[in-house]
Amino acid sequence: MLRQLANFFVTLGLLLLSACAEQAPLYESAPTPAPPPAMRTPSKDYTVVVVQPGDTTRRLAAKHLGSPGRAWMIEDFNDIKTLTPGQEVVIPAHMPNAVGVYSTGYQVVPVLCYHRFGLAKNKMVVTPTDFADQMAYLAQNNYRVIPLADLADFLRGERALPRRSVVITMDDGYKSAYQYAYPILRRHGFPATIFVYTDFVGSREALSWDEMREMTRSRLIDIQPHSKTHANLGLTEAGETDAVYRERIATELKTPAQEIKRRLNLPIHTFAYPYGDSTTLVVEQLKQQEYALGVTVQPGTNAAFAAPYLLQRSMVFGDEDLAAFKKKLETFVSVDLR
Amino acid sequence: MSVIELHRRVLTALALTAMSLTSAYAATPNNAGNPAAPAPVVATPREQVAAQLFEQGRYADALLQWQILLAEAPNNAAYQSYAQDVQDVIEQKVREHMQAANYALSIGDSANEQRELLKALALSPVNGPALELLRRIESDRAWSIENAKLAKLKSNIEKKITSTEPEHDQEQFYLELGVALFKEGDYSGAIQEIQKYLNSYPNDPAARRQISEAYFRVAVYLHQTGQLIPAMNNMELAQRYAVENIPAREKPVQELKYALAEEYYQRGARDLPTDRNKAIEEWQLALKYNSNHALARQRLSEATTSAPRTP
Numbered sequence: 001m002l003r004q005l006a007n008f009f010v011t012l013g014l015l016l017l018s019a020c021a022e023q024a025p026l027y028e029s030a031p032t033p034a035p036p037p038a039m040r041t042p043s044k045d046y047t048v049v050v051v052q053p054g055d056t057t058r059r060l061a062a063k064h065l066g067s068p069g070r071a072w073m074i075e076d077f078n079d080i081k082t083l084t085p086g087q088e089v090v091i092p093a094h095m096p097n098a099v100g101v102y103s104t105g106y107q108v109v110p111v112l113c114y115h116r117f118g119l120a121k122n123k124m125v126v127t128p129t130d131f132a133d134q135m136a137y138l139a140q141n142n143y144r145v146i147p148l149a150d151l152a153d154f155l156r157g158e159r160a161l162p163r164r165s166v167v168i169t170m171d172d173g174y175k176s177a178y179q180y181a182y183p184i185l186r187r188h189g190f191p192a193t194i195f196v197y198t199d200f201v202g203s204r205e206a207l208s209w210d211e212m213r214e215m216t217r218s219r220l221i222d223i224q225p226h227s228k229t230h231a232n233l234g235l236t237e238a239g240e241t242d243a244v245y246r247e248r249i250a251t252e253l254k255t256p257a258q259e260i261k262r263r264l265n266l267p268i269h270t271f272a273y274p275y276g277d278s279t280t281l282v283v284e285q286l287k288q289q290e291y292a293l294g295v296t297v298q299p300g301t302n303a304a305f306a307a308p309y310l311l312q313r314s315m316v317f318g319d320e321d322l323a324a325f326k327k328k329l330e331t332f333v334s335v336d337l338r
Numbered sequence: 339m340s341v342i343e344l345h346r347r348v349l350t351a352l353a354l355t356a357m358s359l360t361s362a363y364a365a366t367p368n369n370a371g372n373p374a375a376p377a378p379v380v381a382t383p384r385e386q387v388a389a390q391l392f393e394q395g396r397y398a399d400a401l402l403q404w405q406i407l408l409a410e411a412p413n414n415a416a417y418q419s420y421a422q423d424v425q426d427v428i429e430q431k432v433r434e435h436m437q438a439a440n441y442a443l444s445i446g447d448s449a450n451e452q453r454e455l456l457k458a459l460a461l462s463p464v465n466g467p468a469l470e471l472l473r474r475i476e477s478d479r480a481w482s483i484e485n486a487k488l489a490k491l492k493s494n495i496e497k498k499i500t501s502t503e504p505e506h507d508q509e510q511f512y513l514e515l516g517v518a519l520f521k522e523g524d525y526s527g528a529i530q531e532i533q534k535y536l537n538s539y540p541n542d543p544a545a546r547r548q549i550s551e552a553y554f555r556v557a558v559y560l561h562q563t564g565q566l567i568p569a570m571n572n573m574e575l576a577q578r579y580a581v582e583n584i585p586a587r588e589k590p591v592q593e594l595k596y597a598l599a600e601e602y603y604q605r606g607a608r609d610l611p612t613d614r615n616k617a618i619e620e621w622q623l624a625l626k627y628n629s630n631h632a633l634a635r636q637r638l639s640e641a642t643t644s645a646p647r648t649p
Binding site: 044045046047048090096097098099101102103106115116120122123124125157200203204205230231232234235274275276277278279280296297298303304305306307310312315317335337338 | 399
């Protein structure tokens with residue numbers, strides 16, 4: 001009897017563990033880019049369904065689009081948040097407008113830039129309480145936090161993003177990202193990208209490679225390069241020749257990429273310029289070295305036609321309130337384009 | 339065919355369809371056998387939406403509705419015809435907007451060029467040329483801002499002045515963070531942050547004084563905990579960043595140098611039996627930090643003048 005009871009609890013535990021391990025994703029990007037119009041079959045592009053009792057957008061997405069994380073496609077296409085039994089809903093196989101430009105305006109994506117987190121409020125230090133409030137605001141107001149990597153296809157006009165998409169990034173690789181921000185991001189299932197300058201790793205204030213490894217295993221956190229030394233890549237050093245400058249820039253781009261690939265086995269796609277400063281030479285080298293995107297700290301948002309190596313980011317300061325945070329979240333520019 | 343003619347043709351077709359649908363009366367006799375009022379048949383809600391969107395000039399949205407209808411009834415000839423007509427209108431208007439964009443470009447009217455390209459893209463989201471041209475405009479704008487920022491930074495550095503727009507410069511934020519960390523006693527953190535500021539403004543005297551002081555305090559701490567070599571590394575950095583001579587530092591620097599000289603002397607004495615060359619280097623370092631270290635001078639002299647022992 002006791003043995004049977006023990007076996008029951010072991011089995012239950014295993015079932016629960018496996019359920020956790022295979023938890024459905026909160027967000028998944030749209031399917032591979034839509035074929036050109038000439039190659040499409042209209043009957044396969046859209047499926048019209050009548051909502052049944054118990055249907056949710058996640059359930060419909062799982063059934064028709066291969067993943068519950070694509071529920072946003074149904075919600076955005078039909079401009080709905082919830083379903084009503086008997087309601088007619090159109091399920092698009094591909095989002096027809098990959099660039100987010102409509103007769104009423106165009107979609108823009110804010111990329112938020114944090115630095116350090118901590119208990120003592122400071123312009124560059126966001127408290128965990130404030131960060132939690134900001135993330136809760138995003139969750140409660142239908143913003144979709146997406147990985148930075150998803151911007152690449154959007155900027156090529158190949159893949160639609162959810163409406164109200166927002167990207168979260170953190171610069172420099174402070175340990176406080178792991179201590180304070182990561183638990184809050186996990187709670188919401190929000191992805192984020194941390195830009196690390198590799199000379200910083202190993203110091204007391206910096207993330208360790210083990211901490212980065214742990215965060216990336218969650219599949220929420222991505223680590224990307226922010227240079228080797230955090231030097232301003234737009235400035236030459238005293239007496240530096242052009243050839244030496246080029247060599248130094250190549251090292252600043254290549255070294256962190258190699259370290260991240262070697263230690264974390266992550267693909268490299270985006271470079272964050274120290275101080276947000278860049279030159280055409282730096283961008284030329286980024287292109288040669290497999291980077292798809294470059295981010296600055298020019299405040300603003302990014303439409304599908306944004307310059308991919310000069311993406312804008314809005315810094316989130318520790319001494320700002322929630323009202324100031326909300327102003328950084330513009331996701332649509334309304335303009336009559338008829 | 340012009341856009342206006344296409345537009346008129348589509349609207350006429352939609353109107354005729356609506357009329358034909360409403361005129362298809364089904365006479366339904368009532369229970370007494372008398373002919374009842376005819377039951378009108380109206381267009382479906384989606385057909386109505388498609389027509390309304392077209393009326394409003396939202397052609398891409400209208401086309402989408404016809405495509406959804408076609409998905410449900412792919413062999414519906416009327417739907418195919420309407421979808422094609424709307425597509426024709428779209429293509430015509432896209433051509434007009436691209437021409438207008440080209441004209442705006444030729445007269446240097448970037449704002450209108452962008453507007454016309456956006457209109458073309460709103461009609462046809464797969465318009466690669468429009469997307470590319472918009473990206474070029476955006477890229478020019480972004481580079482203009484970037485280049486101006488760098489030019490200002492370089493000018494400030496040449497003039498040996500700090501940021502003229504501290505509220506906008508990320509460097510200034512690092513400096514403020516560094517100062518805040520210094521006040522909290524986190525000197526290592528302060529050094530990290532102030533160094534990032536100095537990467538762009540290397541001649542800023544206030545920042546140099548701050549980082550110099552941070553290095554000095556770290557050096558003193560390391561000396562107190564017996565870590566003499568790292569202490570000296572930090573002390574040398576403190577000296578490098580110092581803007582003026584600070585008399586209060588002379589004694590601690592001297593004490594550290596003497597302590598380090600003694601440390602190197604002792605190391606040399608330990609290493610001599612096993613590694614004569616290393617011992618010589620260590621005694622040379624001892625004299626570097628204290629030229630009056632008599633024992634180090636004597637042992638160095640002996641080591642360099644005596645012949646190496648033969649086994």
